[in-house]
Amino acid sequence: MKILLPFVAVIALVFLAYAGVGVAKLHFLFGVxxxxxxxxxxxxxxxxxxxxxxxxxxxxxxxxxxxQQKSFPWIKQNKLDNPSSTLGVIGRMALEVLLFRSLFRNTKTELRDGPVLSYGSEKFLWAAGLAFHWSFLIIFVRHFRFFMQDVPVVLQMIEGADSFFQVGAPLLYLTDVVLVAAVTFLVFRRLAMPLIKYISLPADYFPLFLILGIAITGILMRYVTKVHIVGVKELVMGLVSFSPVIPDGIGVIFYIHLFLVSTLLLYFPMSKLMHFGGVFLSPTRNMPANSREVRHVNPWNYPVHVHTYEEYENDFRDKMKKAGLPVEKE
Amino acid sequence: MAKGPTPAELANIDYTPPQTEWMDTPTVIKTGTFCWGAKAKNLNIVEFPNARDWNPSEEDWKLPENWQEIFLKGMKDLLGKYRSFKVFMDICVRCGACADKCHFFIGSGDPKNMPVLRAELLRSVYRNDFTMAGKILGKLAGGRKLTLPVLKEIWYYLYQCTECRRCSLFCPYGIDTAEITMMGRELMNLLGLNTDWISGPVANCYMKGNHLGLEPHAIMNSIEGMIDDIETITGIRINPSFNRKGAEILFVTPSGDLFADPGTYTAMGYMMLFHELGLDYTWSTYASEGGNFGFFTSNEMAKRLNSKIYAEAKRLGVKYIIGGECGHMWRVLTQYMDTWNGPADFLEVPVSPITGTRFENAKSTKMIHVTEFTADLIKNNKLKLDPSRNNGLNVTYHDSCNTARGMGLLDEPRYIIKNVCNTFHEMPENTIREQTFCCGSGTGLNASENMELRMRGGLPRANAVKFVKEQYGVNTLANICAIDRATLSASMEYWVPGTRVTGVHELVANALIMKGEKERETDLRGDPLPGKEGN
Known part of the structure; x- marks a missing residue:
C-alpha cells in the first residue's frame, strides 16, 4: 500500500495532465x-x-x-572533520553538500558465527545518491537553454560534455541515462532491502516515482515522441518574460512533463525534499568545534535553582569540621 | 548475568524485520531491557513535576490526566528552543545509512533500535500534530496519534539509546539521535517518567555533590584508603588537600573514580602523578562530581548540577580547573558548561606550571582534560617513566563516544599509552576514534535490571576487543571514562573473559618513577610486576 499508492498517484497525475490538455484543452491552466x-x-x-x-x-x-581536535602544535588536527575555524566549517560543509562526505563513510555491518562482527565498505548508496543529485543538477542547468534567448557558452560546454559519447541523433545525454539509472536503483534499494523497506513511507516513494516520471517524459520528448521544440521555447520564454503565450501544436507530452515538474515544485517545500535547505542548517555540521576556546551564547539561557555551597555547608558543617575540612562559617 | 541468556544465545541475532508495519507492531516491554521507574522522593528533591513511584512493567503508569497535553505542549516548546530538534524532525529522508551503525540495533536486531526508526517513533507524533500534511493526511503522511501505547513505546526506546552519536557521524544531514533522545527524555520528565538509576544519582548529586551520594567525610575516607594503598606500593605517603582556598588548580573527576575498582586505581594514578609534580591543586567535596546524570534528564537539571564546578572554582579562588577521565562529563564540559554557567572570567587561561604550555584550546572554559595535561608533560620530558612495569599488559584503547564525537580527544590518550606501555594494538578502524562503539551502558543505562540490553549494546565493542585478543593477545582495555571502567568490566566478563579494564592514568602511575619511592613489587592493583612474580 505504501508503495502502490504513491505509484498510482504519479500515474494519476500523468492522466490528469493528459485529460486536462489532450481532452479538455486546458492549455492555459497547465501551461501557464x-x-x-x-x-x-x-x-x-x-x-x-x-x-x-x-x-x-x-x-x-x-x-x-x-x-582529532585542535590541542597541541605537535598533534595534527583534523581541520575538516573537526574544524575549529570558519574556513574549516566552510570546507566541511562544502564536502558534505557537494560530495556527501558523511555518506561516503557508510559501512555494512555483518554478523557471522562466533560471533564475529565485520564492517565492510558500502559505497552504493553514496554513489547512487551522488549520481542522482549531480545529474539532476546538470539536467536542470541544461534546461536554461529554454529560458534564455541566446544560449550562453557555458551551457553549450555543459551540453557538449554531457553528450561526449555522441551516441544516436539527437545526441544522447549521459545525465539522462545516469538519472534514470540512479533513481531506479534508489527505488529498487528501498524495495529489495528488508530493513530499508521497513522504514520507508509513502513520502519516500512518491518523490522517486515523480522524478522518474519527469525524467521519462523528458526523455520521450527528446528521443521518441518529438514535440514542437520552437513552440516549447516560445511558451517558456513567455513565462519567463511574464507575457505568457500558448503556441499551437506543442504536443501533450510536454504538458505532462510540465505538470509533473509543477507538482514537484508544489510538493517540495512541504516534504522531506527540504533536506536540500535543511542540510545547511544542521548544527552538528555547520558549527566550528571551538566551544572551549570561544564561548557560545544561548539566547534563552535563564537562571536556574541551584544547591549552593552555603546550603551544602549548612547540611554538612558538623561532619565537615569533624573530618578536618575548612568551613566558611564556624 | 545471573539468570539472563548466555553469550551464545545472545549472539544469535535475527535482523529480519517483522511482517507487520512498524506502526502496527505493538511494543512489548521486556524484562532485562528496561530500568526501574524513578522514585517520587528523588524527583521531589529536584522539584520535578508529577513525581510518584511507578513501575514500567505495570499496565498503569499513573500518568497525570492531561498527559497528552503536557507532552505536546512540551514538544512545541522544545521545537521553538532548539533548531536541531526542528530540523531533525523535518529533513530525514530515511536513507537508512544510520541503521546498522547503532550498537543496540547490532546487538538486538530490533528494527526500532535503528536510529532512523527510533527517531520516527517521535517524528510520527510530530508529523501528526505539528505538520500540515500530517494534520490532513494522518497515517498516509507518516503521522500517528499520541496514544498510551505510543507513549510507552517512545519511552522504552528512548532508554535504549546512549546518545553516543555514532549514527550522526554517518548521516548525510548530520541528524543526531542524541539530540532527539535528549528532547524525548526531557518530555518524559515532564510526565515523571524518569528511571530510578538516573533520578537517584541526580538527587544525590544535587544535595551531596556527587552521584554516589558520598558525604564529605566519606569522600575523604575513600581517598585515605587509596593513600594507604599508594604508600604500601611505593613507600610514599601523599597528602592531597580538600576544599582548600588559594590552590592553583581545582581537580574534578567523576565520583565513580572514588568508589569502586577499577576506577579507584585511576584516581590513585592522578594523585600519584600530581604528587610527583608537586602540583598545587585541591579536591572539592562540594563539586565532587565531574559526570552529570542531569544531562540524561533535562537541560535545566544538567545546568543545575554543572553550576557547582564554576561556583566552587570561584569560591576557592583557583586559577583553572583540570578534569579527570570521564566521557559524557567531557561532552558537557566541552559543548555546554561555558554556555550555561560561563563566562568563567574569574579564572585564567590554563598554563601548565611544569611545562609552561598555555592551553589555548581551553582559553574560554578554563578547564583542561587530564590527558591533555599529561600528554604535554610527557612530550616535554617532565616525567621519569618505566614502561616495562606495564609489560604484562597488552593494551588496546577504547575511545569514549563523547570524547571522540563530542570533542575529538583522540591522539592525546594514545600518545600517553604508547609512552607508558610497551605493547599497544589498535582495534579495527571501524570501531575506534570517531567511529568508536559505545560501551553499551551510557546515559544512565548502567543499571543491573537491564543487563540483557547492556550486553547486547556492548557486543560491538566487546567483539572488537575479542578480535585483537585473538589476533595480538591483547589482555587490557584502556579507556578514559568512569562509566566505561564499570560497564566494560561487566561486558568483558560476559563477552571476552580475562580482559583487564583500566583507566589511562592507572597505566601512567604504574610506569611513573617517583622520587624516593621504594622498589615496586606490584602494580596499583597489588598484582606482581613483571619479573617480580616469584617474590
Whole structure:
C-alpha cells in the first residue's frame, strides 16, 4: 500500500495532465497558471520553511567531531572533520553538500558465527545518491537553454560534455541515462532491502516515482515522441518574460512533463525534499568545534535553582569540621 | 548475568524485520531491557513535576490526566528552543545509512533500535500534530496519534539509546539521535517518567555533590584508603588537600573514580602523578562530581548540577580547573558548561606550571582534560617513566563516544599509552576514534535490571576487543571514562573473559618513577610486576 499508492498517484497525475490538455484543452491552466502557481509556492514555501527553522535558535554548540581536535602544535588536527575555524566549517560543509562526505563513510555491518562482527565498505548508496543529485543538477542547468534567448557558452560546454559519447541523433545525454539509472536503483534499494523497506513511507516513494516520471517524459520528448521544440521555447520564454503565450501544436507530452515538474515544485517545500535547505542548517555540521576556546551564547539561557555551597555547608558543617575540612562559617 | 541468556544465545541475532508495519507492531516491554521507574522522593528533591513511584512493567503508569497535553505542549516548546530538534524532525529522508551503525540495533536486531526508526517513533507524533500534511493526511503522511501505547513505546526506546552519536557521524544531514533522545527524555520528565538509576544519582548529586551520594567525610575516607594503598606500593605517603582556598588548580573527576575498582586505581594514578609534580591543586567535596546524570534528564537539571564546578572554582579562588577521565562529563564540559554557567572570567587561561604550555584550546572554559595535561608533560620530558612495569599488559584503547564525537580527544590518550606501555594494538578502524562503539551502558543505562540490553549494546565493542585478543593477545582495555571502567568490566566478563579494564592514568602511575619511592613489587592493583612474580 505504501508503495502502490504513491505509484498510482504519479500515474494519476500523468492522466490528469493528459485529460486536462489532450481532452479538455486546458492549455492555459497547465501551461501557464499551474507553473506560475508552482514556482510561487516553491519560492515562498522554501523561504518560509528556512525562516521557520531559522527562527528556532541554536542554544548549544553541538558539532559532531569526526577527527582529532585542535590541542597541541605537535598533534595534527583534523581541520575538516573537526574544524575549529570558519574556513574549516566552510570546507566541511562544502564536502558534505557537494560530495556527501558523511555518506561516503557508510559501512555494512555483518554478523557471522562466533560471533564475529565485520564492517565492510558500502559505497552504493553514496554513489547512487551522488549520481542522482549531480545529474539532476546538470539536467536542470541544461534546461536554461529554454529560458534564455541566446544560449550562453557555458551551457553549450555543459551540453557538449554531457553528450561526449555522441551516441544516436539527437545526441544522447549521459545525465539522462545516469538519472534514470540512479533513481531506479534508489527505488529498487528501498524495495529489495528488508530493513530499508521497513522504514520507508509513502513520502519516500512518491518523490522517486515523480522524478522518474519527469525524467521519462523528458526523455520521450527528446528521443521518441518529438514535440514542437520552437513552440516549447516560445511558451517558456513567455513565462519567463511574464507575457505568457500558448503556441499551437506543442504536443501533450510536454504538458505532462510540465505538470509533473509543477507538482514537484508544489510538493517540495512541504516534504522531506527540504533536506536540500535543511542540510545547511544542521548544527552538528555547520558549527566550528571551538566551544572551549570561544564561548557560545544561548539566547534563552535563564537562571536556574541551584544547591549552593552555603546550603551544602549548612547540611554538612558538623561532619565537615569533624573530618578536618575548612568551613566558611564556624 | 545471573539468570539472563548466555553469550551464545545472545549472539544469535535475527535482523529480519517483522511482517507487520512498524506502526502496527505493538511494543512489548521486556524484562532485562528496561530500568526501574524513578522514585517520587528523588524527583521531589529536584522539584520535578508529577513525581510518584511507578513501575514500567505495570499496565498503569499513573500518568497525570492531561498527559497528552503536557507532552505536546512540551514538544512545541522544545521545537521553538532548539533548531536541531526542528530540523531533525523535518529533513530525514530515511536513507537508512544510520541503521546498522547503532550498537543496540547490532546487538538486538530490533528494527526500532535503528536510529532512523527510533527517531520516527517521535517524528510520527510530530508529523501528526505539528505538520500540515500530517494534520490532513494522518497515517498516509507518516503521522500517528499520541496514544498510551505510543507513549510507552517512545519511552522504552528512548532508554535504549546512549546518545553516543555514532549514527550522526554517518548521516548525510548530520541528524543526531542524541539530540532527539535528549528532547524525548526531557518530555518524559515532564510526565515523571524518569528511571530510578538516573533520578537517584541526580538527587544525590544535587544535595551531596556527587552521584554516589558520598558525604564529605566519606569522600575523604575513600581517598585515605587509596593513600594507604599508594604508600604500601611505593613507600610514599601523599597528602592531597580538600576544599582548600588559594590552590592553583581545582581537580574534578567523576565520583565513580572514588568508589569502586577499577576506577579507584585511576584516581590513585592522578594523585600519584600530581604528587610527583608537586602540583598545587585541591579536591572539592562540594563539586565532587565531574559526570552529570542531569544531562540524561533535562537541560535545566544538567545546568543545575554543572553550576557547582564554576561556583566552587570561584569560591576557592583557583586559577583553572583540570578534569579527570570521564566521557559524557567531557561532552558537557566541552559543548555546554561555558554556555550555561560561563563566562568563567574569574579564572585564567590554563598554563601548565611544569611545562609552561598555555592551553589555548581551553582559553574560554578554563578547564583542561587530564590527558591533555599529561600528554604535554610527557612530550616535554617532565616525567621519569618505566614502561616495562606495564609489560604484562597488552593494551588496546577504547575511545569514549563523547570524547571522540563530542570533542575529538583522540591522539592525546594514545600518545600517553604508547609512552607508558610497551605493547599497544589498535582495534579495527571501524570501531575506534570517531567511529568508536559505545560501551553499551551510557546515559544512565548502567543499571543491573537491564543487563540483557547492556550486553547486547556492548557486543560491538566487546567483539572488537575479542578480535585483537585473538589476533595480538591483547589482555587490557584502556579507556578514559568512569562509566566505561564499570560497564566494560561487566561486558568483558560476559563477552571476552580475562580482559583487564583500566583507566589511562592507572597505566601512567604504574610506569611513573617517583622520587624516593621504594622498589615496586606490584602494580596499583597489588598484582606482581613483571619479573617480580616469584617474590
Amino acid at each position: 497558471v499551474l507553473p506560475y502557481a508552482a514556482i510561487a509556492v516553491f519560492i515562498f514555501g522554501f523561504i518560509y520553511r528556512m525562516f521557520i527553522w531559522g527562527k528556532s535558535p541554536v542554544p548549544f554548540s553541538i558539532p559532531t567531531t569526526a577527527g
